[in-house]
Amino acid sequence: MVRTRSRGETAGQRMADAPLADLTVLPPPDTRTPSLSDIAYYRVRDLIVTLQLEPGAALDERELMVQLALGRTPVREAVRRLAGEGLVEIFARRGTVVAPVQVRDLARVSEVRVPLEALAARLAVDRADASDRDAMVSLLSSLETGATSQRDLIRLDQRVHQQVYRATHNRYLQSTLAEYLTLSLRLWFLGLEQVQRLDDAVDEHRELLITVLEGNADAAEQTARAHVTGFWDEIRQVLAT
Template identity: 45%
Template sequence: MQQMATEPRGEELSLAERAYRALRDRLVMLEIRPGAPINEDQLAQSLGVGRTPVREALKRLQYERLITTYPRRGTFATEVNITDLAHISEVRQELEPLAAALAARRATATDRATLTALRQELERADSRRRDAAELLHLDLQVHRAIYAATHNPYLDDTLVRYDNLATRIWCLFIDRLSDMAGHVGEHGPLIEAIVAGDPDTAARLARSHVEGFERAIRDAV
């Protein structure tokens, strides 16, 4: 027992981060359904980690509004409420253009290579039919790569949280959205503007993308 107590914190943190990312994406993609109970033991077993990393992950996920805890009832995946769309969009319409412009100014060679690879993946997705889950995963990858290219950790964290919440709404109405591939494909010109170092065009395309997302959801409701 003493050996376990003196194990390096880095390993524990890496397990917590792994648990967090896996659970976050399950919640975002509605693989854990809204309102479903969260069982720590089952999650720990399915992820192959102990309960402590799972508890650390759940603390972060509660802060990010992906799970909620009720006294004497337990912990549950947060419900998806369409009325949240307007609030989420207000934030994203201001911050997504800022992130795109900063990425165009600050992206490193590594960032540009990552974005270029995603651009190529978008082209492949456009040339052959992809299922909705694959397109959503690709959409998340593009957004997260753009946020990382801002090299502003506070902006990155904020936008990942709001993009996660927006994606949950998207998943809820995915069967009613007619041109999902087209929406994801809009990232192509945005990536091109960022890689070319054109902040004004990048900001304009990012704002248009967010506005188009909100319209598509409202049309589907």
Template identity: 40%
Template sequence: MRYTATGVTDPTESGGGELSLAEHAYRALRDRLVMLEIRPGAPVNEDQLAQSLGVGRTPVREALKRLQHERLIATYPRRGTFATDVNITDLAHISEVRQELEPLAADRAARRATDPARAGLTAVLADLAGVESARHDAAGLMRLDLRVHRAVYAATGNPYLEDTLIRYDNLATRIWCLFVDRLPGMAGHVAEHGPLLEAIVAGDPERASRLARGHVEGFERAVRDVI
């Protein structure tokens, strides 16, 4: 993410170009919550967040309203605002939604992706090359995983589908982060996206859809194996 004179440019999601301060605050805080940099159950202080992001309280307040709607924070009267807990019992519900929508997104991306979108997917694919043999920390792998998914969602050309899947992928990633020390083969899980991206770039919706469904099912199995 880079700053400009009037906002922030974020190439990882659609609606690119210069972002408002509120959008910048939202995306930055969202990813801190998703990556558990703000721990589940931790208090969320508007003043501290505004200072750390270099923005005023108003953009932070707007961001927190959106994050509450997305189940990443919760506000309680006379108690304050807190990062939501990660509840493993939600895994089945989250996976149920993703098993239907991830294949749909892959299919639509393969059919509809514009030339710039395919170029972006190809760039992400290049970053995936050799991920299993290279040395990556867990946080780096998970950020790459998020980048892959968000690039696919953006390539669908459907902002409603994109927004919905980002929300559910965020919740799934929080579960992954919670068990990261016990999940083996993280690099392999991330590298699995390579064939998926290749299918989308090649315009093969059937293969892309099949691979996307298998990826979601594999994620759920991996988590259940360690709980």
């Protein structure tokens, strides 16, 4: 049966039926039926992280409504949510802007993310269930096939990290790491043209998944720590030039 749309159905409602598969910054893997506010949040977040909305740029609510084909309420809720995550800044007189990137942010994000990624890898070894393991085997196959573009590699990077987070079966840790991964991706895009270690990242993802599947908690923790530390070391050098 073909569904017909009523005259009162908005563009935003039609967007709710569409997947978020075209985003570079992936939603959580368990996102199945996002609300209009969720759609606005994930799409604005994608624009910010991929630098389509540059650091320090003013956010025009009406322009976002037109661009996303969504109403005022979901866009406003999305902006507030992004402000809580440090990607947007709201000022009483200046209005709303994309949060600028400060050099000191690099060290602060790093000092939190490195130990938490190591913890997640260790917990994943202890808690991964059959479904988690199947997903990791599938990701290993994707890594062997290889990414055809930087965007594909960035998406694959997120899928690996998201699966490790999920395997911890700790929703608090999973939520926290997802937020820090997003902040890290934004920094990655700032130095993307100069980053040289993309091939190394693929090897590190492969090693991380293998050590988790083999049940080697020490090796998994060490691999996760080295992977994130290596990323930060290169990004720090790129942003310092």
